[in-house]
Amino acid sequence: MKIKYIFIGIVFIISSILTFESCGNNSGSSKLSADKTIRLNFDTLTIVEREHLQSDTTKSSCYINLAFVYPIEGEKVDIHKLQNIFITSFFGVDYDSLSPNDAMNKYVQNFIDNYEKDANVFHSSLISIEKLESLSSDSVDEEYTDYFNSYYEFLDDSVTYLDNLILSFQVKQSISKDGVSTFDTFRNRVIDLKRGVLITESEIFKVGYEQTLKGLFVNSLMEQNDVRSILELEELGFFGIEEMLPNNNFLLNNLGIIYRFNKGEYSAYQLDAPEIFIPFELLKPILKENSIIRNITKIN
DSSP, rough: OOEEEEEEEEEEEEEETTTOOOOOOOOOOOOOOOOOOOOEEEEEEEEEEEEEEGGGTOOOEEEEEEEEEEEEEESOOHHHHHHHHHHHHOGGGGGSSHHHHHHHHHHHHHHHHHHHHHHHHHHHHHHHHHHHHHHHOOOOOOOHOOOOEEEEEEEEEEEEESSEEEEEEEEEEEEESSSSSOEEEEEEEEEEEEEEOOOOHHBBBOTHHHHHHHHHHHHHHHHHHTSSSSSHHHTBBBOGGGGGGOOSOOOEOSSSEEEEEOOOOBOOSSOOOOOEEEEHHHGGGBBBBTTTTHSOOHHH
16 A cells, blocks of 8 residues: 655744634734744645555545644644644544654554455455345345445644634544445644643533533524524424533634534534534633633633
């Protein structure tokens, strides 16, 4: 197997005086003194690979396309901790001890190996069925026997916001295994740059915050969809809205928090994945006194 790597050097340098737009909300700029400015250099590693069963181009194949953006240098940060968070968020915890290059290589190889394994199981099952069918007048269609779905995976990540305290980034994964439908997932992460760790809901909010957020989720969805009741949301394809719990799948910027619920969570799969933006002003009652949010905003 030949894996193609495309290196795009240092694709951009981000400093904490720059901000990003996230989820349709314009982020303001944060003017910081030079001694507090955090600068990060990022690189992008890309792999595109297709592998046909039995190396026969007439047979089904697996296709994978990865674009991994990750930090490579930084001031006033632990770059190794940041890289580890990016690697585990992008590839999974099984890759946490690997370098970006090795993680990329192993991930692609595992994807191809799993595809070939699934194909072997599929054909072994058909052989067993053929043996049973041979005892009767029916037989398995030869064309069906030779058929196995192609697999596709697209995986990339992007930085959505950065200041001198936090970095928000999103990993998007699209997988297709039946040749028809695509399963999309979003993994949102927010890093406390000073400590080099992921920020969780329990660090931000007071005990019992779930009930308040549930109400804010409902109100936001009704506003987004221009309806006035949960019943109307259900008629649009949403379900279980009153029990919509925070899922730790969020981004932060200097305006608010953005929650992402993947397709099939609280809505019919035909609908776009629900995304809910809540401005910080609405979160004031449930913010902890020492919450990092109070430091990135003017909320008192």
